[in-house]
Amino acid sequence: xxxxxxxxxxxxxxLCRHAEGEPFEYARxxxxxxxxEIGFSDHSPAEQDGFDDWRMLREEFPQYLxxxxxxxxxxxxxxxxxxxxxDYLENGEVWIExxxxxxxxxxxxxxxxxxxxxxxxxxxxxxxxxxxVAEIEEIWTAYWRLYTLCAKSGYFDFIAHPDLPxxxxxxxEGDLRRFYEPAIAAALASGTAxxxxxxxxxxxxxxxxxxxxxxxxxxxxxxxxxISSDAHSPTNVGRDFxxxxxxxxxxxxxxxxxxxxxxxxxxxxxxxxCTS
Ligand SMILES: [Zn+2]
Ligand SMILES: [Zn+2]
Numbered sequence: 001x002x003x004x005x006x007x008x009x010x011x012x013x014x015l016c017r018h019a020e021g022e023p024f025e026y027a028r029x030x031x032x033x034x035x036x037e038i039g040f041s042d043h044s045p046a047e048q049d050g051f052d053d054w055r056m057l058r059e060e061f062p063q064y065l066x067x068x069x070x071x072x073x074x075x076x077x078x079x080x081x082x083x084x085x086x087d088y089l090e091n092g093e094v095w096i097e098x099x100x101x102x103x104x105x106x107x108x109x110x111x112x113x114x115x116x117x118x119x120x121x122x123x124x125x126x127x128x129x130x131x132x133v134a135e136i137e138e139i140w141t142a143y144w145r146l147y148t149l150c151a152k153s154g155y156f157d158f159i160a161h162p163d164l165p166x167x168x169x170x171x172x173e174g175d176l177r178r179f180y181e182p183a184i185a186a187a188l189a190s191g192t193a194x195x196x197x198x199x200x201x202x203x204x205x206x207x208x209x210x211x212x213x214x215x216x217x218x219x220x221x222x223x224x225x226x227i228s229s230d231a232h233s234p235t236n237v238g239r240d241f242x243x244x245x246x247x248x249x250x251x252x253x254x255x256x257x258x259x260x261x262x263x264x265x266x267x268x269x270x271x272x273x274c275t276s
Contacts, residue, residue: 001241001242001245001270001271001272002034002270002271003033003034003035003036003238003241003242003270004034004035004036004270005036005256005267005268005269005270006035006036006037006227006238006241006245006256006269006270007035007036007037007038007039007079007081007226007256007258008030008035008037008038008039008227008228008229008231008237008238008241009037009038009039009041009081009083009107009109009158009195009226009228009259010039010041010083010085010109010160010195010197010226010228010229010230010231011023011026011038011039011040011041011042011229011230011231011232011237012040012041012042012043012085012230012231012232013040013042013056013064013067015042015055015056015060015063015064015067016042016043016054016055016056017053017054017055018054018232019042019231019232019233020232020233020234021233021234022067022070022071023040023067023068023070023071023080024067024070024071024074024075025234026038026040026071026231026234026237027071027072027074027075027078027080028074028075028234029234029235029237029238030075030078030237030238031075031077031078033237033238033241035078035237035238035241036078036079036258036267037078037079037080037081037258038071038078038079038080038081038237039080039081039082039083039106039107039259040064040067040068040071040080040081040082040083041083041084041085041107041109042055042056042064042084042085043055043056043085043087044056044084044085044086044087044099045057045058045060045061045099046058046087046095047092047095047098052120061102061103065082065103068080068082081106081107081259081260082103082104082105082106083105083106083107083108083109083157083259084099084103084105084108084109085109085111085160086099086108086109086110086111086155086156087111087112087113087114088110088111088112088146088147088149088150088153088155088156089114090146090149093153093155096153096155097155100155104261105261105262106259106260106261106262107157107158107259107262108155108156108157108262109156109157109158109159109160109195110150110151110153110155110156110158110159110160110192111150111159111160111161112143112146112147112150112164113164114146115139115142115143115146116142121139121143121164121165121167122164122165122167124168127168130168130170133172133173136170136171136172137172137173139165139170140165140171140172140179141179143164143165144179144180144182144183147159147162147183148182148183148186149186151183151184151186151187151190151192151194152186152187152189152190153190154190154191154192156192157192157193157257157259157262157264158192158193158194158195158224158226158257158259159187159192159193159194159195160195160197160209160228160230161195161197161199161200161209161210161230162180162183162194162209162210162214163176163179163180163209163210163211163214164209166200166205166207166209166211167200167203167204167205168203168204168205169204169205176211176213176214177213177217180210180213180214180217181217184214184217184218184221184223185221187218187223188221188222188223192223193223193224193225193226193257193264194210194218194223194224194225194226195209195225195226195227195228196208196209196210196215196225196226196227196228196244196247196248197209197228197229197230198227198228198229198230198239198240198241198243198244199229199230199231199236199239201240201243202239208240208244208247212247212251215247215248215251215252215253216251216252218251219251219252219253220252224255224256224257224264224266225248225253225255225256225257226256226257227241227244227245227248227256229241242272245269245270245272245274246272246274248269249269249272249274250274253269254268254269255267255268255269256269
């Protein structure tokens with residue numbers, strides 16, 4: 001498959017303390033795979049340093065921008081975009097606005113990892129909290145309420161890993177449409193795109209984020225798609241993109257979104273021969 005029409009916009013850097021490889025190494029990998037563009041979207045600084053231990057400090061932000069510049073100069077053949085993965089926190093709007101003004105981004109990614117102060121649901125540290133059917137229902141409900149607000153906010157060019165709470169394999173009973181539909185309606189209203197995040201295939205849930213059912217409702221609604229790896233190491237850039245293109249086509253998408261200076265354009269998905 002020719003990946004020249006695709007971009008990988010969700011990637012990290014060592015500044016977040018749980019990724020490896022410098023941005024230029026990610027860019028080299030993207031070039032090797034034949035991707036059209038690569039973008040960086042490391043976990044943003046928090047308003048207060050020490051908020052958690054998996055993001056850059058405020059004073060490290062200039063270093064982040066610099067490392068993306070280095071990738072641009074060392075790997076000139078590929079377009080290197082600047083983004084940031086920003087946590088949507090309730091009542092966190094002022095900080096999001098400040099972050100948005102801190103650099104000439106090509107795009108901003110909105111994510112929900114926290115459903116309550118100090119409770120990042122994808123952190124294995126809190127695995128004991130997924131103790132039963134009622135707790136799973138409760139966590140999913142809290143997550144999707146925030147995810148819907150994040151989608152509605154209009155702060156972000158696209159939003160990341162929907163259905164993250166399935167990471168360790170926990171899913172509520174019954175039709176999950178009740179969680180998906182409000183978030184999709186909110187993203188539609190704000191014109192926010194949503195990613196297929198291929199990293200889910202490598203977590204306990206063994207499924208991309210979001211589920212096929214979510215993708216079907218999303219494409220039916222006419223929401224724009226982004227395909228992302230969420231790479232935390234250079235070898236994971238563009239991982240499973242062919243599989244993601246096949247899934248995207250199969251669920252009704254024909255294009256994916258590109259971003260430059262926070263303007264969106266749509267590009268046809270690569271031609272694919274997929275076996276289902
Ligand atoms: Zn991360
Ligand atoms: Zn994330």
